[in-house]
Amino acid sequence: DAGVTQSPTHLIKTRGQQVTLRCSPKSGHDTVSWYQQALGQGPQFIFQYYEEEERQRGNFPDRFSGHQFPNYSSELNVNALLLGDSALYLCASSWDRGSGANVLTFGAGSRLTVL
């Protein structure tokens, strides 16, 4: 049973470029959330997708956008990259039982460096 898979694992971009990160949820999960983790800090919630729609969003600018596909996989897009976007981007999946009491499973992350 494959867990949450993310790609690419590492990437380097320059300021102003755009990046797309990909996530495949754990088998049986239908909800995908994205988190940003800066060096030395805890992960910060970016947004969550359920039924191909953005259900909840954290305090991130519109440069951060996403998508969920019918097979529940998801993409995170960041436009006009800034140096401060350098971070580990984590994808988490879960099965929505409607009560909020769901266990999140995280992928290994995509480490983005912006030069």
Added chain:
Amino acid sequence: GIQVEQSPPDLILQEGANSTLRCNFSDSVNNLQWFHQNPWGQLINLFYIPSGTKQNGRLSATTVATERYSLLYISSSQTTDSGVYFCAVLSRRPQAAGNKLTFGGGTRVLVKP
């Protein structure tokens, strides 16, 4: 929003020692998870424990929801226990729809041989 504080921020242990990590949160929660982040960044789910006590090998956790805290116990620590331990919670309040986990700042653990 809900606040999560973890203590201590850093912990250095001799192999074989026991330790207790604490997580305080500011509001009622539907979900509380403890994670271990290894040096490669992978977040491993240790416990889903919104209330009560659970044990898994040398690790155990207790959440006292009425007093808004959770404890993670590490017994007979090993060098492989090194890494960062995070507590993350989901507020019970209605506006917190979905699974937006709020993380604490983490406890950085180093176990020396």
